Structures are given as structure tokens and as C-alpha cells.
Amino acid sequence: MTTMMLRSTVVACSLMCCQPLPAQIPSPAAIRSTAAIPSQLTDANSERKLEALLQKMTLDEKVGQLVQYSAGQTTGPGTGRTDYDDMIRKGEVGALFNITTAHDINAYQRIAVEQSRLHIPLLFGLDVIHGFRTEFPIPLGMASSWDPELIERTARVAAREASASGIRWTFSPMVDIARDARWGRISEGSGEDPYLGAAMARAYVRGYQGARLDATDSIAACAKHYVGYGAAEGGRDYNAVELSERTLRQFYLPPFHAAVDAGAATLMSAFNSLNGVPSSANPFTLKQILRKEWGFQGLVDSDYTAVAELVAHGVANDGPTAARKAFLAGVDMDMVSSLYHENLAQLVRSREVPEMDVDEAVRRVLRVKFALGLFEHPYADETREAAAMLQPESLSLARTAAERSLVLLKNASFSGGAPVLPLSNKARTIALIGPLADDIYDMPGSSSAQGRPEDVITLRMALTQRVGADRVRYAKGSEIIGGSEEQLAEALKTAEQSDVVILALGENAPEMTGEAASRAYLGLPGRQQQLLEKITATGKPAVLLLFSGRPLTLPWAFEHVPAVLAAWFPGVQAGPALVRTIFGETNPSGKLVVSWPRSVGQEPLYYNALSTGRPAVAIDLTHPPRNGDEKYTSRYIDEQNSPQFPFGYGLSYTEYRYGNLQMDKTQLSAKALNDELHGGARTASKAMTISAEITNIGTQAGEETVQLYVRLRGTNIAQPVRALSGFQRIALAPGETRKVTFALGAEAFAFWNEQNRFSVEPARVTLWVSPDSSRGSEAILQITN
Numbered sequence: 149m150t151t152m153m154l155r156s157t158v159v160a161c162s163l164m165c166c167q168p169l170p171a172q173i174p175s176p177a178a179i180r181s182t183a184a185i186p187s188q189l190t191d192a193n194s195e196r197k198l199e200a201l202l203q204k205m206t207l208d209e210k211v212g213q214l215v216q217y218s219a220g221q222t223t224g225p226g227t228g229r230t231d232y233d234d235m236i237r238k239g240e241v242g243a244l245f246n247i248t249t250a251h252d253i254n255a256y257q258r259i260a261v262e263q264s265r266l267h268i269p270l271l272f273g274l275d276v277i278h279g280f281r282t283e284f285p286i287p288l289g290m291a292s293s294w295d296p297e298l299i300e301r302t303a304r305v306a307a308r309e310a311s312a313s314g315i316r317w318t319f320s321p322m323v324d325i326a327r328d329a330r331w332g333r334i335s336e337g338s339g340e341d342p343y344l345g346a347a348m349a350r351a352y353v354r355g356y357q358g359a360r361l362d363a364t365d366s367i368a369a370c371a372k373h374y375v376g377y378g379a380a381e382g383g384r385d386y387n388a389v390e391l392s393e394r395t396l397r398q399f400y401l402p403p404f405h406a407a408v409d410a411g412a413a414t415l416m417s418a419f420n421s422l423n424g425v426p427s428s429a430n431p432f433t434l435k436q437i438l439r440k441e442w443g444f445q446g447l448v449d450s451d452y453t454a455v456a457e458l459v460a461h462g463v464a465n466d467g468p469t470a471a472r473k474a475f476l477a478g479v480d481m482d483m484v485s486s487l488y489h490e491n492l493a494q495l496v497r498s499r500e501v502p503e504m505d506v507d508e509a510v511r512r513v514l515r516v517k518f519a520l521g522l523f524e525h526p527y528a529d530e531t532r533e534a535a536a537m538l539q540p541e542s543l544s545l546a547r548t549a550a551e552r553s554l555v556l557l558k559n560a561s562f563s564g565g566a567p568v569l570p571l572s573n574k575a576r577t578i579a580l581i582g583p584l585a586d587d588i589y590d591m592p593g594s595s596s597a598q599g600r601p602e603d604v605i606t607l608r609m610a611l612t613q614r615v616g617a618d619r620v621r622y623a624k625g626s627e628i629i630g631g632s633e634e635q636l637a638e639a640l641k642t643a644e645q646s647d648v649v650i651l652a653l654g655e656n657a658p659e660m661t662g663e664a665a666s667r668a669y670l671g672l673p674g675r676q677q678q679l680l681e682k683i684t685a686t687g688k689p690a691v692l693l694l695f696s697g698r699p700l701t702l703p704w705a706f707e708h709v710p711a712v713l714a715a716w717f718p719g720v721q722a723g724p725a726l727v728r729t730i731f732g733e734t735n736p737s738g739k740l741v742v743s744w745p746r747s748v749g750q751e752p753l754y755y756n757a758l759s760t761g762r763p764a765v766a767i768d769l770t771h772p773p774r775n776g777d778e779k780y781t782s783r784y785i786d787e788q789n790s791p792q793f794p795f796g797y798g799l800s801y802t803e804y805r806y807g808n809l810q811m812d813k814t815q816l817s818a819k820a821l822n823d824e825l826h827g828g829a830r831t832a833s834k835a836m837t838i839s840a841e842i843t844n845i846g847t848q849a850g851e852e853t854v855q856l857y858v859r860l861r862g863t864n865i866a867q868p869v870r871a872l873s874g875f876q877r878i879a880l881a882p883g884e885t886r887k888v889t890f891a892l893g894a895e896a897f898a899f900w901n902e903q904n905r906f907s908v909e910p911a912r913v914t915l916w917v918s919p920d921s922s923r924g925s926e927a928i929l930q931i932t933n
């Protein structure tokens with residue numbers, strides 16, 4: 149029900165039609181605790197076949213279905229095993245991953261289907277994170293579009309291409325909430341907000357799985373990493389996590405719940421421990437919440453060797469114990485560690501693991517295989533593989549996605565004139581400087597499936613095509629890490645001889661972002677800061693394009709460079725998207741989905757934080773405390789509390805005015821809201837509406853993401869200073885005004901209370917309809933008993 153409602157909502161909000169949403173996307177909290185069983189995984193006919201098959205299986209064959217190996221390029225520690233053919237023939241493997249061509253996949257599949265005793269097809273998976281061959285922007289950039297419909301379409305393209313190569317399972321979406329830019333995997337998710345994260349999670353799942361999982365161009369989604377992985381202490385990958393149950397439920401679980409509600413066929417249990425219990429051996433999250441509260445019927449796969457890692461965590465002293473703990477906690481399939489393969493049958497024989505639990509896990513694996521139609525169509529059509537890749541409409545979507553992912557952070561005037569961007573055609577010569585200006589390797593980001601460098605159009609290529617080779621003067625200036633004095637000197641000379649400078653600086657995608665790429669320093673790597681300062685000192689108008697998988701702490705740049713655009717890693721169409729944006733053929737509309745820190749010491753930094761008893765409000769924090777009032781507040785003595793740029797922030801080439809904030813009610817009853825929430829009174833209409841009028845007061849057409857925030861005061865549990873509870877992308881012509889209305893239901897005012905029950909309490913509610921999380925005029929609503 150929720151899914152259906154959401155689906156129509158998002159389709160209606162498509163930017164293609166440039167209309168505001170008729171109703172807002174429901175809060176993740178709206179997802180009921182008894183989520184509908186994804187019907188795609190359970191049809192009566194398949195269930196009959198499944199049970200018949202299960203009857204024929206030996207214990208070893210059952211265990212085989214729960215075993216998964218990487219038979220291609222490894223993305224973690226290897227097992228040393230290469231005897232896949234033999235294992236498949238004996239029915240000892242249920243799934244393989246990291247094999248990327250239809251030819252190779254079919255070869256393995258033939259062994260399973262034609263030579264194993266029961267002919268059960270294998271399930272082939274891969275990290276198809278933001279595209280397969282057509283690489284879209286990294287997920288952090290995709291989310292910056294605030295456009296779930298766009299994300300759904302990119303996921304559909306990814307599914308079409310991956311399935312053409314025989315891959316029917318992607319380890320995506322990554323729906324981990326991330327509040328710390330040190331964590332390298334912040335690049336792979338949708339940022340710090342659970343409401344936005346839930347909307348994106350649903351979009352990815354719908355895109356991958358399509359209308360029917362058994363369509364040959366659909367792939368099963370895998371929401372990961374369940375759970376809390378993004379809260380790694382110190383932002384260090386794989387590190388331990390401490391979260392109260394309430395924080396877990398309020399911030400970290402909603403995107404997973406949304407993915408489950410959207411019908412995600414599978415979930416991946418994470419590497420991290422949560423409050424001392426490794427996530428891959430945690431019955432509370434895997435059984436109580438996932439199965440009992442949410443009714444998840446799909447398959448739980450472990451992360452890469454996460455079962456074996458229970459020993460390093462310190463909760464098992466040997467392999468058999470690790471296998472037993474992971475399995476009994478609710479991990480159905482063991483990715484790579486081989487501990488189920490080696491121990492599970494024996495654990496059943498010694499009665500440490502009930503065989504009926506093994507049967508249940510096998511059912512979950514087989515259900516996914518039936519749902520995907522693998523028993524009827526086990527093979528990929530090799531003759532159609534090549535044609536599915538990089539289709540013109542996929543590339544055009546990649547360009548649109550890249551354009552919408554860009555976030556304009558600063559656009560000041562140069563020498564008192566107009567803002568530097570968009571660049572005027574009058575600039576005769578353009579210096580293009582920086583290690584990322586002509587870089588085909590980094591544009592696709594850190595996890596790029598089958599993306600190939602030769603598919604990438606770089607900034608240099610696109611700029612040269614746009615203005616002609618005679619007007620573009622390129623100098624690399626430095627390497628991403630390293631570089632020489634000669635490179636720097638050449639870049640300086642190039643800048644001095646040009647009318648404007650475009651600098652393309654940032655991180656190295658595979659080494660500095662993504663998995664196992666946490667950073668303690670978040671500045672520009674190598675000699676790039678020096679390059680930036682020297683080039684800026686030439687006095688030429690400069691535009692800085694930042695390529696990164698995270699926000700970078702660059703206070704100098706934000707003070708001295710007139711225009712800065714966060715480009716993330718934009719994918720194969722990086723160049724065309726950037727050039728069109730730089731020249732104003734498209735107007736930037738991306739907004740930050742993470743708070744952008746001023747200094748690393750502010751991390752973890754997130755907008756939806758709690759207040760303190762001594763909030764530093766109405767105090768100038770730009771200098772050290774000068775008296776007791778300034779000192780004894782919650783602050784740093786050497787840094788401001790506020791981010792460099794807040795969550796939700798992003799500039800445009802036009803300006804928007806927000807006005808005429810109106811609510812249809814100023815009072816609601818907690819009892820009525822709780823009745824609605826817990827099913828006592830199912831009302832079709834939402835509890836209240838709030839609207840504002842947004843006007844484009846500039847001279848260019850633009851698209852604006854209008855955001856709705858809520859704060860509750862007076863509740864028994866302190867609530868965040870603001871929480872996103874709705875957003876709508878709208879298109880506005882110059883001078884046009886549009887009324888944007890948000891309809892709020894009980895879930896917008898509910899939270900996890902002292903008993904960890906999701907409910908509404910009497911409260912004084914502040915609501916903002918605003919362009920980002922730090923601004924906007926407020927309206928007040930009372931929730932009475």
C-alpha cells in the first residue's frame with residue numbers, strides 16, 4: 149500500500165513534467181511495522197516447486213545453496229579457492245560474484261544447470277553501484293539531485309546492462325546513513341538524512357527490480373550494510389559502532405525499512421559491531437527487527453568474509469563457532485569466508501544448528517532464484533550483450549544525472565562585476581588546469597562495475613569541443629598526489645596567458661574514496677593546495693571544480709576563489725555535464741545531502757543533531773571566547789560550530805524568494821495522531837498541510853528543491869533541532885511563482901519514545917519551508933493531548 153502510494157507520488161514528481169508533487173513522499177517512519185510481504189518472492193506455484201526441490205536435497209546440497217564465492221577479481225581478502233567448477237558440479241555453491249561477462253557467467257551456469265545433480269541455477273551478483281557499463285555519478289552525487297525518479301531511471305539502466313551480462317543481483321543500494329566525511333564510504337550512500345535516504349533507497353530498489361523481478365532485464369537489489377556501518381567510530385572503516393536503540397531506529401534503520409518495504413529481495417549484513425555485537429551475528433537486528441517487526445521474506449547475505457571476521461571481533465574462537473553464531477543470528481548466506489561450506493553440515497549433524505533452520509535459509513535463496521525466473525531462463529543471451537551497453541538514451545540520462553548532481557557552493561562576482569559563473573562566451577582563452585581536468589580514470593568513481601576509462605568524456609575533451617582547441621590552454625599543474633615544480637610553473641604561465649581559469653582538483657577516486665579509504669585529513673591531496681593558491685594569485689577569474697567522494701575542508705578556497713562547484717565523481721558524461729553547466733546551458737540545482745565541514749575536528753557533523761543544555765546560539769563563534777557567557781557554551785574555542793555549507797544547501801544561477809507560509813491547522817491532537825499511526829483510525833487524508841510560495845526572482849529558469857523541516861519541543865525524549873520531513877523539486881521560469889504544499893501525516897510528528905515505541909506526544913512544533921536546513925521562516929503548531 150505504502151509502496152503503491154509512493155510510486156505514484158514519485159512518478160508525478162518527475163522533473164520531466166516540472167510539476168510539484170501532488171502529495172509529499174511519506175516519511176520513512178510511515179512504513180508500518182508489518183510491511184507487506186514482497187509478493188514477488190512468494191507465489192504459490194513457485195512455492196510448490198520449491199518444496200518439491202527441497203525434499204530432494206541432501207544436507208550438503210542444502211548447505212551449498214548458502215555458500216557464495218567471488219570467482220572474479222577479488223574485492224577483499226581471497227579464500228585461496230579456485231576449484232569453482234568442481235564445487236558447482238557437486239552442488240556446493242549457491243551463488244558466485246565478480247564475474248562480469250555473459251560468456252563467463254554462462255560457462256559457470258552450464259555446469260550448475262547441466263552437470264549438478266539437481267540442476268539448480270547459480271545466482272550471479274556484482275557491485276553494480278551507480279551503473280554497470282554506463283557509469284552515472286557516485287551515489288553521493290546522485291542523491292544531491294534530490295530526485296528519486298531520476299535515480300530510479302539510472303538504476304533501471306544499470307539493471308538492463310548488468311542483466312545483459314548475466315548478472316541478476318546487485319549489492320546495492322548502500323543505504324547507510326553517514327555523518328562523517330572521514331569515512332571513505334560516505335561516497336557510496338545518500339548522505340546523512342534518514343528521510344531522504346529512505347526516498348533514495350526506494351528509488352534504487354524500484355529501478356533495479358523493475359515491475360517484475362522475473363523480467364530478464366531485472367536484477368535483485370541488496371540493501372546494505374545492515375546496520376549502523378556508517379557510524380564507524382572516528383570515521384575509520386570497519387570500526388566499531390555504538391548507537392542507542394532509539395538512534396538506531398530513528399536515523400539508521402529507516403532507509404533499510406524503506407528498501408524492505410519497496411520489496412528489496414535481499415539484504416547484506418554489515419562488517420561492524422553494533423554495541424558490541426557484530427552485525428553479522430546480531431539476532432536483535434537480523435531477527436527481531438528485520439524478520440519479526442518488518443516481515444522481511446528475502447535473503448540475508450553476509451558482507452565479504454564477515455562470518456569469518458567474527459573471530460577477529462572476538463565473539464568466536466574458531467570457524468565452526470563463527471558459522472554457528474552467524475547462521476543462528478539470521479545470516480542465510482556466507483559471502484566468501486567458506487565457513488558455512490566447511491562447517492554447517494557438521495553443525496546440523498551435531499545438533500548445534502537445527503536442520504529446519506537450514507531449510508528455511510535454503511528456501512530464501514531458492515525463492516530469489518525462482519522469483520528471478522532463473523529456473524526457466526538460467527542463461528544470458530550473449531548475442532544481445534554488447535548492444536545493451538551505452539545506449540544513446542542511457543548516455544543522455546548519464547549526462548542529465550551528472551548535471552543534477554552538481555552542487556554550486558559559491559558564485560561570487562569577480563572585481564565587482566557579475567558572478568563568475570556562468571562563464572561568458574567573451575572569455576577568449578580559457579586555462580584548464582588540474583590533475584582531474586583530463587582524467588578518464590577517476591570520473592566513474594571508486595566502484596565502477598564494468599565502467600571503462602575509454603567511455604569517459606573528460607572536461608578537457610568537452611570544453612575543447614565546445615569552444616575550439618585554439619581557446620583551451622591545458623596544463624595539468626600537478627598530479628593528484630605528487631607533481632613537480634615544472635608542472636606548477638607551466639600551469640602558472642598558462643593561467644597568466646588566459647582570460648579565465650578553470651581548476652579541476654580533488655581526490656583520487658579508487659584510492660581515496662569508497663571502501664577502506666578513510667581519511668584523517670580532508671584537504672586537497674598532494675601539491676594541489678599550493679597549485680590552487682598560486683593560480684588564484686595570478687588574479688585571473690577562477691572557477692574551482694572539486695572532484696571528490698566527500699566534502700573537503702578547504703577554508704582557503706572558499707574564502708579566496710570566487711566560484712566553487714562540487715562535482716563529486718560525475719561518471720562517463722562528466723565533461724559534457726560540466727561544460728553545459730559552466731556555460732549556463734543548464735542551471736545548477738543540486739543540493740548537499742551532507743553537512744560540509746569547515747574542519748575535520750567538527751566531524752561527525754550533521755544538521756539533525758540534538759540541542760544541548762548550553763546551545764551556542766546568538767554568540768559570535770568566529771573568535772575565541774572573550775567572557776564566561778561566550779565560553780561556557782557548547783562550542784569549540786578555535787572553530788565555529790556551523791558547517792561551511794549546511795545540509796540541503798546549493799546555489800543556482802537564479803534566485804528564489806520564499807514567502808507566504810501558511811498552515812491549514814495550528815493545533816492537532818496527539819491521541820488522534822496516535823490512532824492514525826497505530827491503525828485505530830485510518831484516515832485517507834493527512835493531518836495537516838503547510839504551504840509556501842516560491843518565486844524565481846532572477847532572470848534564468850531554474851529548478852529548486854523546496855525542503856520541509858520539523859522540530860518538536862516539550863517531548864519526553866529530546867528531538868533534533870530540525871528534521872527533514874518532505875521535499876519537492878519544482879521548475880520555475882523567471883518571475884514565476886509556485887505554491888508548494890506539503891501534506892503531513894502523523895508520522896511526521898512521531899518519534900521513538902522511552903519504550904522504543906513509535907508514537908506522538910504533546911509538543912510545540914516548529915515547521916520551516918526552506919531552501920536548506922539553516923534558513924527559512926517558521927510556523928508554529930501545537931500538539932495537544
Ligand code: BGC
Pocket residue numbers: 223224275319372451452663
Ligand atoms: C563490501 C560490500 C561489497 C562486497 C562485495 C565488501 O567488501 O563491503 O559493499 O558488496 O565487498 O564486493
